[in-house]
Amino acid sequence: MANLRLPYLATAALSGLLFGSGLYVSQMVDPFKVLHFLDFGAIPSGGWDPSLAFVMGAALIVMFVAVRIGRGRAAPLFDTSFHEPEYKKIDRRLIGGAVLFGIGWGMAGICPGPAISLIGFLPDNLWIFLVAMFAGSLAGSFIVPSGHARRLADAK
Amino acid sequence: MESFTPLTAALGGALIGLAAAVLWLGNGRIAGISGIFGQLLPPAQTVVWRVVFLVALVAATFAAAQLFPGLGVGGEAPARLVEAPPAWGVPTPVWLAIAGLLTGLGTKIGNGCTSGHGVCGLARLSLRSLVAMLVFFGVAIVTVAVTGVV
Numbered sequence: 458m459a460n461l462r463l464p465y466l467a468t469a470a471l472s473g474l475l476f477g478s479g480l481y482v483s484q485m486v487d488p489f490k491v492l493h494f495l496d497f498g499a500i501p502s503g504g505w506d507p508s509l510a511f512v513m514g515a516a517l518i519v520m521f522v523a524v525r526i527g528r529g530r531a532a533p534l535f536d537t538s539f540h541e542p543e544y545k546k547i548d549r550r551l552i553g554g555a556v557l558f559g560i561g562w563g564m565a566g567i568c569p570g571p572a573i574s575l576i577g578f579l580p581d582n583l584w585i586f587l588v589a590m591f592a593g594s595l596a597g598s599f600i601v602p603s604g605h606a607r608r609l610a611d612a613k
Numbered sequence: 614m615e616s617f618t619p620l621t622a623a624l625g626g627a628l629i630g631l632a633a634a635v636l637w638l639g640n641g642r643i644a645g646i647s648g649i650f651g652q653l654l655p656p657a658q659t660v661v662w663r664v665v666f667l668v669a670l671v672a673a674t675f676a677a678a679q680l681f682p683g684l685g686v687g688g689e690a691p692a693r694l695v696e697a698p699p700a701w702g703v704p705t706p707v708w709l710a711i712a713g714l715l716t717g718l719g720t721k722i723g724n725g726c727t728s729g730h731g732v733c734g735l736a737r738l739s740l741r742s743l744v745a746m747l748v749f750f751g752v753a754i755v756t757v758a759v760t761g762v763v
Contacts, residue, residue, distance in 0.1 A: 460640070460662055468639035469662040473669025475632035476644060476728075480670075481677035483625020484618065487686035488694055492763040493616060495753050506616045512626035513731060519630025520736035523637050533641035540641050541737065542724075547744050554723020555730075555748035561715030562749060563756025564708065565695055566763075568727040569646040569720060572713075573667055577675030578692035585706050586694065586713035593717025594651040601722050 465535040480574050483512040488566030495563060550601055621684060633732050636666075645729020646670075647720035698761050723749070 459465060484490045493499070494509035532538055562568055565586065567575070572590055575583050633644040640662070649663050674687065682688030697708035720726040723745055725734060730749075734742020757763065 460659055465640055466662055466665050468635060469642075469666040470669045472632045472636035472639070472644055473666040474673040475628050475635060476646075476666075477670040477673025477675075478677045479625045479628030479630075479632060481625070481674045481687060482628060482681070482684060483622050484685050485625065486674060486692065489763065490616070490686070492695070492757060495750075495757040496763050497754050498758050508616075508618050508622040511619050511622035512629065513727075515623040515626030516630035516633065516732045517626075517735055519627050520633045520637070520732050523630075523634030524736045527638055527641075530638075533637065534639050536641045538641060539637070540643065542643070542739070542741075544724075545739075545741060547741055550722050551724065551741055551745055552748055554719045554721065555745040556719070556752050557715045558719025558723055558726065559749035559752025560756050561712045561717075561719055562727075563753035564715070564760060564762060565712035567694070567712070567716065569650060569716065570670070570726070570728050572716070573646060573650060574670050574674035575687075575692055576671045577678065578687040580692040580694050582694050582706055582709050586709045586716075589710040589713030590717035591650070593714040593719075594647070594721045595654060595717075596714075597718045597721025598651070598654075601724075 459536050462535065468535055476570065477574050477577075479512075479516070480570055483508070485509070485512055486571045486574050486578070488571070490566075491562075491568070491571070492566035495566070554597075629728070629732060633728070633736070637733070643729055643733045645725050645733055647717075647726040648724070648729050651717070651721050695762050700761065719749070 480486050490506065491509060493504070493506035496505060499505045527533070527539060567586060569590065572587060636642050636644040649666055653660055653663055678687035686692045694709060697703045697705045701708070725742065725745060730742040730745040735746065
C-alpha cells in the first residue's frame with residue numbers, strides 16, 4: 458500500500474522533524490510563552506507577548522503557498538489524492554469542540570503539538586496531561602465519528 | 614514586552630509551515646497534531662506514518678534544544694508546566710488532568726487544533742477552520758483572564 462512505502466514514511470518523518478524544530482525555535486513548547494500571548498489583560502501594562510501571532514503568521518504564509526501549488530496538481534507526490542476535509546458545515550460539534558479546547562488551552566497553555574513534543578523534556582506532571590488528553594480524544598471518538606468520510610456519512 | 618521574540622517566532626513559524634507544506638504536497642495529509650495522534654486508535658494501516666511523524670516530532674524538539682540551547686525552555690531552562698492557581702483550591706495534577714481532558718475531547722469533537730485548523734485550515738481558506746480558530750482563541754483568552762493562571 459502507498460502509505461507504507463519508504464518515500465511516504467520518509468516524508469512523514471521529515472515533516473515531523475521540521476514541525477518539532479519549529480516548535481522549539483519559536484518557543485511554543487513553553488506553556489508560559491503561549492499563556493503570555495493569551496494574557497490580553499497584560500496589554501495595558503506592557504507585559505503581553507505577541508510572539509505567537511508571528512508564529513501563526515509565518516506558518517500560514519508558507520502553507521498558503523503550498524496549498525496554491527497543490528491546487529495545480531491532481532495528486533500529492535506519494536499518494537493518489539489529497540485528503541482534504543470535505544465536510545463544510547459549521548455545526549454545534551465544531552463550535553462546542555472549539556469551546557472545550559479553548560478552556561483546556563487557556564488552563565494549561567498546552568495544545569496537542571507542544572504536548573507531544575514536551576515528551577523530549579519530560580517536565581513534572583506531563584504524563585498526567587498526556588494521559589488525560591489521550592483519554593479525552595478517545596472519549597470524543599465515541600461521540601463523533603473519526604475521519605471525514607465517516608463524518609460525511611454521519612451528516613447525511 | 615521584554616519577552617517578545619519576533620525573529621525566532623517567525624523563523625519557527627516558517628519551519629512549522631514548511632512541515633505542513635511537506636506533508637501536504639508529499640502525502641496529501643493535513644499536519645494537524647490532534648488529528649494525527651487522535652486517530653492512532655483503532656489501529657489502522659495509517660498508524661505507521663502517524664507514529665513515524667510523532668516520534669520525529671519529539672526527536673527534533675529534543676535535538677533542537679541540544680543544538681541551540683540558548684533559545685529557552687528545554688535548552689538552558691528546564692521545561693515546566695503551570696501550577697493550579699491557588700484561589701481555585703484545586704491540586705495541580707487535577708488541574709492539568711482537566712486541562713488535558715478538555716484539550717483531547719475538544720480537539721476531537723471540533724476536528725482540529727492550533728495546527729490543523731489554525732495553520733492548515735486557514736491556508737486552505739476553510740470557513741470551518743476560521744470559525745473554530747476564532748472560538749478557541751477567544752475562549753482561551755477569556756479562560757486565562759478568568760483563571761489567572763499567569
